[in-house]
Amino acid sequence: MAETILMAAAALIALAFLLAIGRFFRGPHAVDRVVGFDVLTIISIAGIVLAAVIAGRGIYLDVALVYALLSFLGVIVAARYLEGGEE
Numbered sequence: 001m002a003e004t005i006l007m008a009a010a011a012l013i014a015l016a017f018l019l020a021i022g023r024f025f026r027g028p029h030a031v032d033r034v035v036g037f038d039v040l041t042i043i044s045i046a047g048i049v050l051a052a053v054i055a056g057r058g059i060y061l062d063v064a065l066v067y068a069l070l071s072f073l074g075v076i077v078a079a080r081y082l083e084g085g086e087e
Contacts, residue, residue: 041071
């Protein structure tokens, strides 16, 4: 039963990844691309956490946490760039 749930979660993560890739490449504005990139990083973090659960390795959770922090900083930098403000 647990394997079925994990496989369903992996399929949903893959589907979400494909949809986010579509938004990233089709985004008519730079803001749409930044949002698509942010969604892609969140989905990637979910994939890393799922891999940690499947493999039973807790170290992957540390990798996911560091990736989440770097992703947050990257989106903040991109938002500041798109805003055009320097203080």
